[in-house]
Amino acid sequence: MEKITEIKGLGGMLNGFRDLVKDDKSITFIGTPGFCTPFAQFLGFPIRDKKLAFVPGLNIEKARTMVATEFGVELGNATSPDADVVVILGGMAMPKIGVSVEEMSIILDKIQHKKLIGVCFMGILEKAGWCGALNFDYVMNTTLMGDISGK
Numbered sequence: 001m002e003k004i005t006e007i008k009g010l011g012g013m014l015n016g017f018r019d020l021v022k023d024d025k026s027i028t029f030i031g032t033p034g035f036c037t038p039f040a041q042f043l044g045f046p047i048r049d050k051k052l053a054f055v056p057g058l059n060i061e062k063a064r065t066m067v068a069t070e071f072g073v074e075l076g077n078a079t080s081p082d083a084d085v086v087v088i089l090g091g092m093a094m095p096k097i098g099v100s101v102e103e104m105s106i107i108l109d110k111i112q113h114k115k116l117i118g119v120c121f122m123g124i125l126e127k128a129g130w131c132g133a134l135n136f137d138y139v140m141n142t143t144l145m146g147d148i149s150g151k
Contacts, residue, residue: 016140026050039119057092104134
């Protein structure tokens, strides 16, 4: 894939993602329960006026709406996973999770969508071989660096 822009920091990640889906009306995130859920909520905040859904793991029958509340974006009631855009979160490609690219491809065939976006940290989608195996329109990769200080 060809690099189209650089992003810096969490604000750059949010703005970059919002730009990728600006013309779309509905977005479904697929991610690991717990680990990916807050990232879907984070990415969903600047686009909270759109129809949002979250699929936990490969369980499309457990898709839930994502609803903007006074507390941020929260999971709501059951919904269809079909959307204009499907976003695969990088946690799905982590070796500990145990999802193969073939299993993800089968799930994607069951969800109606027009655009496929990958969002990950530390290049996990590329390292797992998913970038070449799945027909992503875009992949957003962010590298996290930091430190912890103390007394």
